[in-house]
Amino acid sequence: MASQTETAVADGPGLTSRPLQCQVVTPEKTVFAKTVDFVALPLFDGELGVLPGRAPLLGRLGYGELRIKVGGASESYFVDGGFAQVRDNVVTVLTNRALPAAKIETNGTAERLDEILKRPAVTDAEIAEKAKAVAQLRAMLHISNKR
Structure with a gap:
């Protein structure tokens, strides 16, 4: 052995x-x-x-x-x-x-991304929250578009 x-x-x-x-x-x-x-x-x-x-x-x-x-x-x-x-x-x-x-809904994710991009962000906390949401949704769209 x-x-x-x-x-x-x-x-x-x-x-x-x-x-x-x-x-x-x-x-x-x-x-x-x-x-x-x-x-x-x-x-x-x-x-x-x-x-x-x-x-x-x-x-x-x-x-x-x-x-x-x-x-x-x-x-x-x-x-x-x-x-x-x-x-x-x-x-x-x-x-x-x-x-x-397969469970990522492309259209719904794209719509949420558009809404967030249009939302104004003024304070540091709002800017950070918006940047986080945009990064998450863009990553989800990237994955769902590869299917």
């Missing part, structure tokens, strides 16, 4: 044959927990791809598209900020909201 060191060497440096687990959790529920081949995380400063054997990390999520690949199939979700942790081939995503791309 091969030791862990021999197995790691046989798989290549930094690679492992263990599957990658991904779980997405909101305050209300666990949206999904699946064994996946790949995860793309929308961090606040760019996208990060995760494969099995990834070094541990903790990252802050932005508003954007979380993609997972299982076999040849891809699934997309809109995530509304939060945090992601990668550790021991487990990707844990904690977010305020996670919507499957």
Whole structure:
């Protein structure tokens, strides 16, 4: 029987044959927990791809598209900020909201974006709130238009 060191060497440096687990959790529920081949995380400063054997990390999520690949199939979700942790081939995503791309209503989202863009913002708090809403809705539209 091969030791862990021999197995790691046989798989290549930094690679492992263990599957990658991904779980997405909101305050209300666990949206999904699946064994996946790949995860793309929308961090606040760019996208990060995760494969099995990834070094541990903790990252802050932005508003954007979380993609997972299982076999040849891809699934997309809109995530509304939060945090992601990668550790021991487990990707844990904690977010305020996670919507499957298929459930994003393009027309309703575009209308809400138009309304928010027309709404005046004067105080610093109003400007920040408007910028946040615009970023969220633009990310949702981007994901829904890719379908």
